[in-house]
Amino acid sequence: MAQHLAQPTATPVLPAKLPLKAVAPWAVFFGILMLVLLYFVGAEQGATSVINGTGVHEWVHDARHLLGFPCH
Amino acid sequence: MNSTTVRNLLVRGMLAGLGAGVLALIVAYVLGEPNVHSAIGFEEAHAGHSHGDEAELVSRGLQSTAGLATGVLVHGVAFGGLAALAYCFALGRVGRFGPRATALLLSGCALLAVYVVPFLKYPANPPAVGDPDTIGKRTALYFLMMLLSVLLAVAATLLGKQLAPRTGNWYATVVAVLAFAMVIGLAYAFLPVVNEVPEHFPAALLWRFRLSALGIQLTLWAGFGLLFGELAQRLLRPAPTASAQAVPAGS
Numbered sequence: 001m002a003q004h005l006a007q008p009t010a011t012p013v014l015p016a017k018l019p020l021k022a023v024a025p026w027a028v029f030f031g032i033l034m035l036v037l038l039y040f041v042g043a044e045q046g047a048t049s050v051i052n053g054t055g056v057h058e059w060v061h062d063a064r065h066l067l068g069f070p071c072h
Numbered sequence: 073m074n075s076t077t078v079r080n081l082l083v084r085g086m087l088a089g090l091g092a093g094v095l096a097l098i099v100a101y102v103l104g105e106p107n108v109h110s111a112i113g114f115e116e117a118h119a120g121h122s123h124g125d126e127a128e129l130v131s132r133g134l135q136s137t138a139g140l141a142t143g144v145l146v147h148g149v150a151f152g153g154l155a156a157l158a159y160c161f162a163l164g165r166v167g168r169f170g171p172r173a174t175a176l177l178l179s180g181c182a183l184l185a186v187y188v189v190p191f192l193k194y195p196a197n198p199p200a201v202g203d204p205d206t207i208g209k210r211t212a213l214y215f216l217m218m219l220l221s222v223l224l225a226v227a228a229t230l231l232g233k234q235l236a237p238r239t240g241n242w243y244a245t246v247v248a249v250l251a252f253a254m255v256i257g258l259a260y261a262f263l264p265v266v267n268e269v270p271e272h273f274p275a276a277l278l279w280r281f282r283l284s285a286l287g288i289q290l291t292l293w294a295g296f297g298l299l300f301g302e303l304a305q306r307l308l309r310p311a312p313t314a315s316a317q318a319v320p321a322g323s
Contacts, residue, residue, distance in 0.1 A: 014164055014168060014170075015163050015164045015170060015171050015174070015308055015309075016163075016164055017163065017164035017165055018074055018077060018078060018160050018161075018163060018164075019074055020161070022074035022075045022077075022078055023078050023157070023160040023161055026075075026078045026079065026082060026157060026160070027157045027160070027161075030082055030153055030157060031154060031157055033153075034149075034150040034151070034153040034154045034157075035150075035154075037146050037147075037149065037150035038147065038150045038151070040146070041143050041146050041147050041150070042147075042215075043211055043215070046207055046211055047207050047208040047210075047211035047212065048208075048211075054129060055129060055130070058129045058130040058135065058139075059130050059134075059135070059138075059139045059142060059143075060139055060142060060143035061130070061135050061139060061199075062100075062104075062105065062108055062135045062136050062139055062140040062143070063100070063139065063140050063141075063142065063143020063144050063147065064143060065108055065196065065197065065198055065199060065285075066100050066104040066105075066108065066140070066144075066196065066284070066285055066288055067143065067144065067147055067196070067285070067288065067289075068187065068190075068191060068195070068196035068214075068285050068289070069196075069211075069214065070194075070197070070202065070207060070210040070211045070214050071197075071199070071202070071207075072202065072204045072207055
């Protein structure tokens with residue numbers, strides 16, 4: 001059994017490259033979306049505020065400290 | 073077809089980020105929270121300004137559980153998505169690595185570029201450390217350091233790729249890493265120092281807090297690399313079907 005299995009695994013094939021044109025639109029739209037999420041976890045109502053008040057800041061307070069973002 | 077692959081990888085990246093976030097959350101709750109609690113104790117005992125007058129918007133109980141979970145999980149999903157997008161660019165372009173190895177390599181580089189390099193200059197701080205008046209400057213410096221580190225890591229990778237055909241993979245990698253370290257060293261030297269640790273803040277507590285913060289990121293990225301690598305491997309290299317296995321067995 002072992003010698004039979006050894007044959008097909010002997011030729012590793014490199015994964016195919018994904019064309020940059022196919023990746024770019026996903027990277028732009030979802031990249032920005034992910035950065036907005038990070039902004040709300042890491043900086044909203046600290047250095048800058050989009051939403052009034054301190055609710056977001058207080059809610060993610062502990063996460064912000066422990067994830068390394070400057071909190072207050 | 074290719075666009076579908078990108079979408080599938082992105083979805084798997086965000087799921088793996090969520091899974092890794094759960095692991096990081098456990099570490100954050102078990103190792104991190106006791107230090108946050110002690111630091112708040114110090115803050116309340118030594119604070120010049122009193123928090124007592126303000127109505128407590130979110131209780132400590134919620135901050136240390138649901139609030140912590142929200143932050144860590146959203147952070148995991150967001151970085152999972154970003155890492156999956158970076159993976160789509162890296163796959164097949166960074167050397168002779170399969171889907172799983174590329175994922176783990178990318179996670180290791182992300183841990184360094186996104187967290188460890190900025191952390192060494194502007195480490196995580198517990199409550200009571202940091203002057204509220206300088207939050208704008210500290211936030212800007214931290215995100216600048218993170219952006220610089222990620223851009224330089226990408227630049228170093230491209231430099232290595234350029235050099236590899238002429239010098240071979242070994243020397244190309246060594247030169248790229250040295251170039252990265254040199255420019256980061258310059259940034260460390262020229263960016264302003266931030267030291268706002270209050271007098272008499274326990275050094276051991278600061279050390280434990282920062283170590284736990286590092287442990288959270290280590291868990292997050294190691295978990296992400298393994299989970300996403302597994303999912304990507306299954307997507308890109310489906311296991312041989314029963315009929316394919318039957319061929320060598322029958323020969």
